[in-house]
Amino acid sequence: MTENSSQPIIQLENVDKYFGTFHALKAVNLTVARGEKVVICGPSGSGKSTLIRCINRLEEHNSGKIIINGHELTDDVKDIDAVRREVGMVFQSFNLFPHLTIVENLMLAPKLVRKTSKEENRETAMRFLERVKIPDQADKFPIQLSGGQQQRVAIARALCMNPEVMLFDEPTSALDPEMISEVLEVMIDLAREGMTMICVTHEMGFARSVADNVVFMDQGEIVETGPPAIFFDNPKSDRTRLFLEQILTH
Amino acid sequence: MFIDRGLSEAAAALGLSVRQRAIYIVAPIAIRLAIPAYSNDFISLMKSTALVSTITLLDMMGIAMTIYGETYAPYEVFISLAIIYMILTWIIQKAFGLFEKRMSRYLCREE
Numbered sequence: 073m074t075e076n077s078s079q080p081i082i083q084l085e086n087v088d089k090y091f092g093t094f095h096a097l098k099a100v101n102l103t104v105a106r107g108e109k110v111v112i113c114g115p116s117g118s119g120k121s122t123l124i125r126c127i128n129r130l131e132e133h134n135s136g137k138i139i140i141n142g143h144e145l146t147d148d149v150k151d152i153d154a155v156r157r158e159v160g161m162v163f164q165s166f167n168l169f170p171h172l173t174i175v176e177n178l179m180l181a182p183k184l185v186r187k188t189s190k191e192e193n194r195e196t197a198m199r200f201l202e203r204v205k206i207p208d209q210a211d212k213f214p215i216q217l218s219g220g221q222q223q224r225v226a227i228a229r230a231l232c233m234n235p236e237v238m239l240f241d242e243p244t245s246a247l248d249p250e251m252i253s254e255v256l257e258v259m260i261d262l263a264r265e266g267m268t269m270i271c272v273t274h275e276m277g278f279a280r281s282v283a284d285n286v287v288f289m290d291q292g293e294i295v296e297t298g299p300p301a302i303f304f305d306n307p308k309s310d311r312t313r314l315f316l317e318q319i320l321t322h
Numbered sequence: 323m324f325i326d327r328g329l330s331e332a333a334a335a336l337g338l339s340v341r342q343r344a345i346y347i348v349a350p351i352a353i354r355l356a357i358p359a360y361s362n363d364f365i366s367l368m369k370s371t372a373l374v375s376t377i378t379l380l381d382m383m384g385i386a387m388t389i390y391g392e393t394y395a396p397y398e399v400f401i402s403l404a405i406i407y408m409i410l411t412w413i414i415q416k417a418f419g420l421f422e423k424r425m426s427r428y429l430c431r432e433e
Contacts, residue, residue, distance in 0.1 A: 130331050156337045167332035171350045171428045180346060181336035213428040226332075233336060 079142075081106045081237060081268050082127065087136035089122055089292075096122045097133070098292040104237075109269045111279040111300075114289035115315060120272040123289070124239045127270070128159045141236055157185070160230030164242040166222040168214040174225050175201070175210040178232050185233070193232075200228035204258050220251030224258050231262075238262065240271040276319065280304060288312045325351050354425040361418035365411055372407075382406060 082104040089097035097119050104110055112120045125131040126138060129145055129152045138145040143154045169177050178197035182188050188196075201207045204224035206217075214222055223243055230238060240259065244252045256278050263269055263282045273279065279286050279300055286303040288296045288311075296303065296312045307313050325348055333343045375384035386403040390396055 128335055130335065153337060153339075156335060159335070161332070161335040163328060163332060165326075165328050167326070167328040169329060169333070169347055171354070171425075173428075181333075181338060184342050184346065185337040215429060216431055229336070 079106075080104060081108075081141050082270070083137070083139040084123075084127075085137040085139075087123075087126060087133045087138060089119075089126060089131060089133050096292050097126070099136070100292075100294055102287065102294065104268060104270065106236075107266045107268055108284045109263050109282050110271070110285050110287060111283040112270065112272045112287045112289060113274065113276070113279065113315075114295075118289040119292040120289050121241050122292075124161075124241055124270055124272055127237075127239060128156050128161055130161075157233065158236045159239060160233060160235035160237070161239045162223070162226050162230055162241065162243045164245050166214070166219070166226045166246070168222055168225055168229070170214050173211050173213055174206075174217070177214070177225060178229050181229070181233055196232055197228075200231050201225075203231070203261075204228045205254075218251060219247045220254045223247065223251075223255045227255075227258055227262070237268045237270065240269065240273065242272050242274070244273065244275055274319065276304070288315065290315070325355075350425070354422070357418060357422040357425060361415065361422075364418070365414055368410060368414065369407065 080103045082102070084100055084102040087097055087100045088095070100119075100123060102110075102123075112123065114120050122131055126133045127140065133145075140155045141158050143151055143158070145151055145155055168174075169180065172180060175194065175197050178200060179190070179193040182193045182196060183190070198207055198210065201210055204227055206221055206224060209217055209221060209225075214225070217225065223246075227238075227243075243259070244255050247255065252275070256275060259269070259271070259278070260282055269282075271278070271283075281300075283300050285297055286300050287294055288303070288307075288309070290311050296307060296309045298308075303312070304316065307316060329347055329351075330343050333347045338346070371381050372383040374381050375387060378384070380388075382403060386399050390399045393399065
């Protein structure tokens with residue numbers, strides 16, 4: 073792991089994606105170094121979600137190369153599995169398994185994919201529940217938890233698989249305002265510990281304080297990339313400036 | 323009524339194979355959704371067994387007819403038969419009810 077630490081962990085080269093005739097991603101290039109935190113922002117329909125969903129193959133890209141930690145994503149199931157083992161994902165709508173308790177939600181994937189013992193899985197699950205500060209809810213069902221708690225469980229569930237990279241697809245967009253901060257806190261903790269993160273989010277405060285790079289997308293293209301200080305205060309592109317004006321004024 | 327696509331995606335993102343997703347995520351939820359309709363079908367199927375006596379197979383109805391042929395006591399025989407059917411239906415209904423309750427326990431918000 074140490075010998076290739078200088079090598080980027082995620083590399084996208086000329087990635088194109090079509091939905092029918094709609095060109096959702098246009099020759100996207102993106103490189104993410106190990107430990108880097110990238111925030112992707114942009115208007116809706118700009119391809120942000122599509123981009124991160126391509127990274128773990130929830131969407132299939134039509135051309136170009138996606139290489140995650142040395143594994144190139146191809147049609148081969150082995151490559152897809154290898155990539156998914158490295159990449160954890162958190163969704164806008166939490167997507168907890170409703171028929172399993174919180175701790176079972178966390179234990180399912182390690183049991184089926186890693187084939188580790190039940191005791192070990194439970195221990196890991198409880199450790200991560202403590203990290204997201206809800207160990208006392210372990211035996212409840214997802215429906216009994218608040219949105220913020222559910223999203224923290226979803227983060228813990230992804231962490232149980234020990235991913236190298238975490239993808240966040242608008243993790244706070246479905247939450248009530250007072251619950252956003254508890255989820256952001258967990259994400260900030262994670263960032264401090266050196267996790268490689270790609271977040272699609274509209275939380276510009278989070279972007280400013282946590283991100284190493286901010287990527288602005290519009291109409292399927294990456295328009296501008298830069299560290300938050302430059303991106304927010306001195307954007308190069310007019311499209312970026314317009315977008316920032318719109319979201320920062322209210 | 324459908325199963326949220328996002329659940330299957332979340333399972334895929336965690337590395338579950340298509341088969342594992344079907345067994346551990348989709349099936350348990352789908353079965354719960356199917357129970358009420360299936361229990362109705364099951365009961366009507368049970369009641370339809372009475373029809374097989376018309377093609378001389380010996381079910382409960384057939385047996386009742388035989389007894390009636392020997393005793394000429396229609397009320398006693400057929401009312402008893404009706405009660406047996408009612409008890410069976412009641413048992414099946416209760417059993418499905420318990421099964422549904424067990425499968426739906428994750429849907430109640432209270433402890």
